[in-house]
Amino acid sequence: MKKRGLIIAAVLGIIAIYFFTTYNSFVKKDEKVQQMWNEVQNTYQRRLDLTPNLVGVVKGISGFEQSTLVAxxxxxxxxxxxxxGEMTAENYGRQAVLQxxxxxASNRVIAVIEKYPVLRGTEAYRGLQTQLEGNERxxxxxxxxFNAAVAxxxxxxxxxxxxxxxxxxGFKPREGFQAVAGADKNVAIKF
Structure with missing residues (x-):
């Protein structure tokens, strides 16, 4: 009887150890997902910070199309x-569409700038364009x-x-970024 009690206690101990290590593993993975989401937010903020610089450079050097700058x-x-906001699939999608x-809009500005050789040749514009391209990467x-952490x-x-x-x-599966419908088609840039 004592031997049976020890076996049951050992099995319960193994189950408890598995439960706690698995729980801690989920917490670490959940924190990794949050960290990667924060990095996505950080790069979005960098894009938001660079955009006024692009507009400023373009506005300052050319008699640029006002409608493009307003857009x-x-x-x-x-x-x-x-x-x-909260880490939800709906929030990911909304932010992806807005970003x-x-x-x-930034790409349209860059495409339109190709018509302005003086602007295209300025050091300020070239440096900013390089930063914008790097930020998109x-x-x-x-x-x-983020998607790897979610997976x-x-x-x-x-x-x-x-x-x-x-x-x-209470740990539930999460959704990562997915391509927006129509993302496989070329973007038309019209002047």
Missing amino acids: IAEARQKAQQGSG DSLAA RIKVARND GYNSAVRGFPGKLVAGIT
């Missing part, structure tokens, strides 16, 4: 208002890192027997 200012304002519209990398978290939460611990402790 980029409006897109930036909407993107800025939509940043932050993508800002990127598209940073955003892509941050989104990829690792989801694998742990959805796999067996971790799914049992996740169900008991």
